[in-house]
Amino acid sequence: MLTILFDGIAYGMLLFILAVGLAVTMGLMNFINLAHGAFAMAGGYITVLLMQRFGVPFLLCLPLAFIGSALLGGVLERTLYRPLYHKPHLDQVLFSIGLVFMAVASVDYFVGSTQQIIQLPEWLKGRTELGSGAWMLGMGHYRLFIIAVCAALTVGLQYVLGYTRFGSRLRASVDDQRVAAGLGINVNMVFLTTFAVGSGLAGLGGALGAEVLGLDPSFPLKFMVYFLIVVAVGGTSSITGPLLAALLLGIADVAGKYYIPKLGAFIVYSLMIAILIWRPQGLFVRKGGK
Amino acid sequence: MAELLKVENLRAGYGQAVVLNDVSLSLGEGQTLALLGRNGTGKTTLINTLAGATRQHGGSISLGGIALHKLASHERAAAGIGWVPQERNIFKSLTVHENLTAVARPGPWNPDRVYKMFARLAERKTNLGTQLSGGEQQMLAVGRALVLNPKLLLLDEPLEGLAPIIVEELLRAIARITRDEGLSAIIVEQHPQAILAISHRAVVLDHGTVVHSGSAEALSEQPELLDRLLGVARA
Amino acid sequence: MNAPQQSLLNDSRFRPWEPVLWLLAFAAPLLVPSHASIINEIAIVALFAVSLDLILGYTGIVSLGHAAFFGMGGYAAALFAKLVMPDPLVGLAVGIVTATLLGAACSFTIMRGSDLTRLMVTLGVGLILLELANKLDWLTGGADGLQGVVMGPLLGTFEFDLAGRTAAWYSLTVLLALFVLLRRVVHSPFGATLKAIRDNRLRAMAIGIPVNRKLAVVYTLAAGVAGAAGALMTQTTGFASLDLFEFHRSADVMLILVIGGTGWLYGGVAGAIVFKLMQDALSSITPQYWTFWIGLFLVVLVLVGRERLIRPWTWFSRGGKS
Amino acid sequence: MSTDQIHRNDADTVLSAQGLVMRFGGITATNNVTLNLKKGARHALIGPNGAGKTTLINLLTGVLQPTEGRITLEGQDITGLAPYLRVQRGMVRTFQINQLFDSLTPLQTLALTVSQHRGLGTKWWQALGRNKQVAERCEQLLAQFHLTEVMNQPTRVLAYGKRRLLEIAIALACEPRVLLLDEPVAGVPAGEREELLQTVAALPAEVSVLLIEHDMDLVFSFANFMTVLVNGTLLTEGTPEEIANDPRVKAVYLGHGEEAHHG
Amino acid sequence: QDNTFKIGLILPMTGQQATTGRQIEAAARLYMAQNGDTVAGKKIQLIVKDDTSLPDATRRLAQELVVNDKVNVLAGFGITPSALATAPIATQSKTPMVVMAAATSSITQASPYIVRTSFTLPQASVALADWAPKNGIKKVVTLVSDYGPGIDAEKYFKERLIFNGGQVTEALRVPLRGPDFAPFLQKVRDAKPDALFVFVPSGAGAAVMKQFAERGLDKAGIKLIGTGDVTDDDQLNDMGDVAVGVVTSHHYSAAHPSAMNKKFVEAFSKANKGLRPNFMAVGGYDGMRVIYEALKTSKGQGGGDALLAGMKGQIFESPRGKMFIDAQTRDVVQDIYLRKVEKKDGQLYNVEFDVIKDVKDPGKAK
Ligand SMILES: Nc1ncnc2c1ncn2[C@@H]1O[C@H](COP(=O)(O)OP(=O)(O)OP(=O)(O)O)[C@@H](O)[C@H]1O
């Protein structure tokens, strides 16, 4: 039972890393970027290719995946995304889906459509078991590792967005670009940084997730729904919202499959619908006042 | 008195349309300029152009020797512009406090001093921008410009929607600040008498050009001229 | 008739090109008989997209679960043909009614929340129905699809031929009938209240519009029309499978609608024609990588803008807006 | 005071709020407010910024649900009634910040409002302009608010002044019996303000109007009864003269100098 | 015109099933390259279409191929619903339909014009259920993807295992889109069976295998067995050491020790940048052979019924071994091998160690 809880948490954390960038672009920048998964895929493929072709160690691949996707995100923000901030959401949907299609076909063309498999270093492969019986807790080392990375990231992000001015400057820029600029905020820079970091996080998530979720060219489409669930249920106004939503989703998914495998996908979706009907703005909304 | 702002042959507008034609004016340190004119004559356009939010077609703006027209909008705040836009444009997803801290620059004005000036805001520190009354938003807009610690305040109809007593207070505060702290200000108002009393200079716009420029005192003493310049008769 | 009345009525008048367009559509299966089946598919997808336009374009409800109703109508019609009687028109009616009922039942889910919430709730409903159809395999055939659907002749006389010409005319007729109906609806006072809700809910309420009730009604109506499209699909292919409910079908139809432009009904039709023809052409040129070119098209479409894309000569002159 | 006023809730009171309380988290925006709007009244509601005037309107119209208190319209309890039903009973408002249908034209907006108000809102088989009475009423309204020239332009491209006029025209298109105006002339040029308020003042005598406004010249020329709200609490009520000379009102709201009335 | 013989090959070339399409297309082209493109005086033309695994698209494409392109044979069909959706077209137009991939038992019953050259899941699972009890595996948990083929595999494996005195303690079905196998595997671990029987579509096998090891199921003494899809040749190498020792049953392994197969594997990987052919490829390759031979026996006539007659009863040597097309059921009858994953020259292969001869599709027995 504890093992299931543990697995759920790890799975949730992974979803969180993958989706948190989207929570930022969608929630804070108000841009519907369905191509988010494509950046995650980029991170995954960077890792796989570096490991397979150049023998770069896994741990080194993670930051490289982050940087690579962040650069990619930055370049695309500069060239393609920026003119679209003012366009209606539906146009953004159309555009970002177009990017996904292109990404999927390109990866297929250059790398091929087979599942890519990552060989983890030995020390991440094992498993530790504590206790016994119903209270046995089995922890895969890799999952432990994911939880650690994610926890560190959460703390860092929370700090940046909550305790630095960057967070409020970002929101100010989104609320009213023209006035934010007139009041001394370098809006372009703020957006560029945010977008790049968001994409970088997705890339990191992709690199970490390739092992658990699998990696093939259809990755961005396959997981889009999951990202959206995390963002919608978590609400978009904080980091803790998506985190808790991802954990909830992860645990519900894993526990649901374990205890009532017959109901499979029902659980996650019913849970999501129930939550959203109950709290239409997501579980955690930014509230003023005291 | 040292000259702070010098605007020469300014031309600006929206898209291809030119709204301001050859506007020139200047303002000294610690002075207040009343910018008057009928509806739609380009007052807001002038203010926004100074703040860098409108497309400038020609002319030059210099602020304390800095060529403002060469700077991007966000660099102008650093150069000393503090802007209160006509529609207030409070950042709606930020709290009152964040609205101030997000843009604040080091200097004598900080959020606490703003709270002292508008006690109402202090009570509403954690409200989001959308959770303020109309007048509270106006106060916040003024406060937000002050924490930029500007050399030049641009106030676009700052009295709209404020209770008479607050209007009174605010006018007194502006007079005090310009006098004691050497700040300059440009104030746009549709009701001239109130601000002419605290201004040093007055400029009247019509159809995007300056039609009158002189001392505020002189203008307020010539009601017939004022009437002619701002007359209710509309085209 | 005073000037305001005249200009109000102008909006709902038929334009001269409209009958021409429809005549062309109906002539198409004769003009290009070899492509009757794609014409049929376009007509079905167009109807589906038009139904989405009713809620997305006119009422501002984003839905990524519209396939739920498509699938419902489809399965209902197919099951009816298989288990009860093979008459297409009765089957169509059954499909519409079931989808309408489902729409009414689901309409409470879209009353509250932001675009994103609605997006996710509709998507969730769609996926749950997919799972349901999967689990009810004794009825639906599960993941293998429902087989043994044999349609009787249309009106008792027109057999569905292999080339798909009967199918194409059948679908086109249903499309036209429902299109004309919806066209009436959106130009009526009822339609105007929908647009009002889309533009500003708060104000809509403040002039006495019962917002939630209208949303429920229009959602139900759109569900019924989507059900009709689904029914046409299974009837003309003689097969129903789970992918009728799939997420990507909802997503595709949204793409199609947005490509054609929301809020004018013809957007769905135009989008269906462009998207389907392009997909068909590209995927026969490069069956492996056609998605790349579709993607590129979407990106360019958005970056350049729908209006400018069809006026190439404006591409290089500096636009006033940008 | 409050019990007293409830008893004064006599026959010619159209709209009555009794003991309204509205709390936003820890903020009490409306604190036990009791207000009676008489039939045919030209009633002004004034008070410092953030006194709770807009909140009170939101409570009356049902945009917000009061934490405590009761609202009656023509003797019937409407406290829990949905906003649109209140409108259907004749209580109509304008918004401090324009709330318009951006993609519709003024003509369509008004036609829709009039149709909805005349019970045609569910008609789906007939075109919007088909009804002759509706079209005529639209024509009248457009002319009255100087919107005829722009009637076919999308609302979003209209100049601010026109949009403001449309905002009020919509309210009148609902043929209100009770009209609540929240700073209707804010942003309207000085010269046009009087004209606008005159249109309102010229409404049939049985229509009751509640006006919120900071422009004191206008308020005093319009109102025949005034209520002052401070910090969510009712400070005082009375005729314009009584209010103008009330030292408490001067202290918290009006200020001292004449020049303070920027109008 | 009259001298061409058209084969409409409808496959998923994009989306999650894309690898299936790629393998089959490559194999079909290889067969044509090796055997020439003129048969019985007819020029063979291959028309490839992408159905993105959407049954209604498959159907429409088939319809267009039949009506517009006047193809003589329809072929391909990556997933069961696609094949089933197209069956009525084959019947109506009397066009033979060669199923090269889809593996649900019932497909061939959907139309008298369907011929299958791939395999059926019952075939593979039954063979494994015969082998398991003899090798000390009595208590088994099954884990299959929740769709037609998976359910087939579960059903036939279970029946035969029970028949052989074994026992299925739990039957788990994972959603097709289920990205994470962890909870299911945890359940298996807690159930402590002798072995876990797995069927997942090729592609997902690697994930199962790795998580199987990660969760310590191997150390807990649970064996992993499954149909050959799990250790798909296409991906086997990337799976790494976790795959070593896994026992599967299937009709084809790239390591099948025959001269013909060696040649096939070599030629295939030479033509496709070193790609290793998998069981999909062999289905496509043999499918082409069946079509070629039928065309020959019908003397180039190309008529649907004549072709069909030519296809029925073909017996031949395929890279997989000996196989034939049952004239009655039009389904493939073939040897099913038991294989174990082993490392040879640094590469992983499914090495065959046992064979069950001439397995008919057990689904047809009833
Ligand atoms: N965004 C815009 N796009 C195009 N034209 C504009 C825009 N904003 C203002 N204008 C036009 O520019 C002219 C000057 O407008 P501006 O807002 O500067 O006037 P103003 O003097 O501030 O008026 P007010 O007293 O109403 O605030 C007007 O004719 C107006 O129509």
Ligand SMILES: Nc1ncnc2c1ncn2[C@@H]1O[C@H](COP(=O)(O)OP(=O)(O)OP(=O)(O)O)[C@@H](O)[C@H]1O
């Ligand atoms: N949603 C909310 N959450 C928290 N506080 C709110 C909310 N809405 C309003 N308030 C507070 O309630 C008080 C009353 O606001 P209201 O808008 O009613 O004032 P007002 O009298 O209309 O003022 P003004 O004259 O400035 O428009 C204000 O202090 C405001 O900050």
Ligand SMILES: [Mg+2]
């Ligand atoms: Mg202005």
Ligand SMILES: [Mg+2]
């Ligand atoms: Mg207010």
